[in-house]
Amino acid sequence: MAKQNITPRAEDYAQWYIDVVLQSKLADYAPVKGCMVIRPNGYGLWENIQKTLDEMFKETGHENAYFPLLIPESFLKKEAEHVEGFAPELAVMTHAGGKKLEEPYVLRPTSETIIWSTYKKWIQSYRDLPILINQWANVFRWEMRTRLFLRTTEFLWQEGHTAHATFEEAEEETLKMLGVYRNFAENFMAMPVYVGKKTNKEKFAGAVTTYCIEPMMQDKKALQAGTSHNLGQNFAKAFDVTFQTKEGKLEHVFATSWGVSTRLIGGIVMAHSDDNGLVIPPKLSVIQAVWIPIFNKDNQEKITGKVKELTQTWKNEGIKFKIDDRDNYKPGWKFNEWELQGVPLRIELGPKDLEQNQVVIARRDTNEKVAVSFENVTQTVKNLLVTIQNDLFTKALNFRNDNTFVTDDYKFMLKKSDEDNGFYKIHWCGNRACEDNLQEMGKITIRCIPLNNEQENGKCIVCGEASKERVIAAKSY
Ligand SMILES: [Zn+2]
The missing domain is CATH 3.30.110.30 (C-terminal domain of ProRS)
Structure with a gap:
C-alpha cells in the first residue's frame, strides 16, 4: 500500500509540518503572502475548538460581543508600551472611497484600545462593573516570517476583555481564564502544559502581568498556546476610564485580556501527528469514526445495509461518524485518505466479517487492529475514543518529561x-x-x-x- 507523501519528521521537521497541513487539507496558501485559506478540515477543527471554549467562557460568566476591525491610528498611540510593542506589525489603511483618509485606520492587531475607548462610555459607577466580554474575530499582525497556523498575518482568535473595580478581582479573573485554557489544552487537546508567568521581557505590551500555557511540541520546542493578562489600570488610564467607588471616590478601572488563536490547530498537528498525517484527539475530531464497507456490486446493498443498522443509535449516543461508501474509490485508497486526515477510528466491514458477525476496528494513533462482534461495536467504539484521548495525553506528557x-x-x-x-x-x-x-x-x-x-x-x-x-x-x- 502506498504510504503518504509526507517528509518524515526525523528528516526535516519543519517540512513535515507543512506537508501534513497541506496534504490533510487543513489549510492552503493565499494570494497575499503570510495569509492562509483555512479549508473545511481546518475550519471544522476550529469550530470544535470554538464551541468548547465558548461554552467554558459562558459558564464562567462571559458574553460575546463584536467590535470593529478598523481602529483609529491615534488610539494605538495612547498606551505607550502597547504602541511600541505593536508598531512594527501594524497594517494601516490610508485610503478609502477613492480618497486619502484624514486619519489612517489600523487593522486591529488586538482590540484593547477600541474596547477601552468604548468602555469609557459604559462605565461610570461601581454598579457598571464587572464587564465580562469576549470577542471572536480576526486580527492582523504583519509578520515577516510566517508559517501556516503558527504565525500568519491574519488569524482567527478570541479575545476576552474584562473590566473590574479592584486589582485583586482583575487578578482573579486573569488566573481563572488561565485555568480555562489549561483545562482546554490538557483535557481536550490532550496537550500537557506548563502554566506560569511571563518575564517582563516576554509579557504583553501594556500588561502588568502576563500568564501563559506552554506545551512541548514533538521537536522539543515550546509553543506559546494561550495568554492571560492582568492589565492593571494601564488601559483605563490611557483612555481615561474612571468609576465612582462605593465610597464615592473616583478611581481608574482595572482590566484583563486573554486570548487563544488558530495557532492551536498548529499545536494539535505538532503535538500528536505522525509521518502518516494528522492525529486528532477524539474530543475535537469532526469525525471520530469512519466506516469503510468493503463490497462488490453483488453484496454492496447487504454490507452497507448492515453498517447503517449497526450505527442506527450512534447519532443519539453522540458518536460523530461517517460512512464512506463511495464506490469510485478502492478501500486501500480510503484507508490512506482517512489516516492522513487523522480520524481516530476506522471500522472495516467486508463479506468475511459479515459471515462472522464482526467488524475490524483500527486505531489511528497506534495502528492497532481488533475484531469486535456486532453486538459490542458501539460500546467498544465509545471506550476506544476515551482510551485514545487519554493515551494521547499520557504519551505527550511522558515525551515532555523525558525531554x-x-x-x-x-x-x-x-x-x-x-x-x-x-x-x-x-x-x-x-x-x-x-x-x-x-x-x-x-x-x-x-x-x-x-x-x-x-x-x-x-x-x-x-x-x-x-x-x-x-x-x-x-x-x-
Ligand atoms: Zn543572572
Whole structure:
C-alpha cells in the first residue's frame, strides 16, 4: 500500500509540518503572502475548538460581543508600551472611497484600545462593573516570517476583555481564564502544559502581568498556546476610564485580556501527528469514526445495509461518524485518505466479517487492529475514543518529561539545546541581561516562571547570582 507523501519528521521537521497541513487539507496558501485559506478540515477543527471554549467562557460568566476591525491610528498611540510593542506589525489603511483618509485606520492587531475607548462610555459607577466580554474575530499582525497556523498575518482568535473595580478581582479573573485554557489544552487537546508567568521581557505590551500555557511540541520546542493578562489600570488610564467607588471616590478601572488563536490547530498537528498525517484527539475530531464497507456490486446493498443498522443509535449516543461508501474509490485508497486526515477510528466491514458477525476496528494513533462482534461495536467504539484521548495525553506528557532537564550547567544546556532542543529548568537571577544572554547564546527564551513553583535556593545559570526558584527555558515558535 502506498504510504503518504509526507517528509518524515526525523528528516526535516519543519517540512513535515507543512506537508501534513497541506496534504490533510487543513489549510492552503493565499494570494497575499503570510495569509492562509483555512479549508473545511481546518475550519471544522476550529469550530470544535470554538464551541468548547465558548461554552467554558459562558459558564464562567462571559458574553460575546463584536467590535470593529478598523481602529483609529491615534488610539494605538495612547498606551505607550502597547504602541511600541505593536508598531512594527501594524497594517494601516490610508485610503478609502477613492480618497486619502484624514486619519489612517489600523487593522486591529488586538482590540484593547477600541474596547477601552468604548468602555469609557459604559462605565461610570461601581454598579457598571464587572464587564465580562469576549470577542471572536480576526486580527492582523504583519509578520515577516510566517508559517501556516503558527504565525500568519491574519488569524482567527478570541479575545476576552474584562473590566473590574479592584486589582485583586482583575487578578482573579486573569488566573481563572488561565485555568480555562489549561483545562482546554490538557483535557481536550490532550496537550500537557506548563502554566506560569511571563518575564517582563516576554509579557504583553501594556500588561502588568502576563500568564501563559506552554506545551512541548514533538521537536522539543515550546509553543506559546494561550495568554492571560492582568492589565492593571494601564488601559483605563490611557483612555481615561474612571468609576465612582462605593465610597464615592473616583478611581481608574482595572482590566484583563486573554486570548487563544488558530495557532492551536498548529499545536494539535505538532503535538500528536505522525509521518502518516494528522492525529486528532477524539474530543475535537469532526469525525471520530469512519466506516469503510468493503463490497462488490453483488453484496454492496447487504454490507452497507448492515453498517447503517449497526450505527442506527450512534447519532443519539453522540458518536460523530461517517460512512464512506463511495464506490469510485478502492478501500486501500480510503484507508490512506482517512489516516492522513487523522480520524481516530476506522471500522472495516467486508463479506468475511459479515459471515462472522464482526467488524475490524483500527486505531489511528497506534495502528492497532481488533475484531469486535456486532453486538459490542458501539460500546467498544465509545471506550476506544476515551482510551485514545487519554493515551494521547499520557504519551505527550511522558515525551515532555523525558525531554525536560533540571540543570545548573550552562555549557551542557547550550550544547544539548543546540543539538536537540528540549525544556530546561534553570535558576535565573531575574535580570534582563541574563535573559538576553540566553537568547544570544542559544536562541533560548524563558517560557514561564511556573505558578506554585517550588522554592529552592540556587545560582543563576548565566551569572551565578542568587535565585530562589527554577524557570522553564526553551527554544520556541
Ligand atoms: Zn543572572
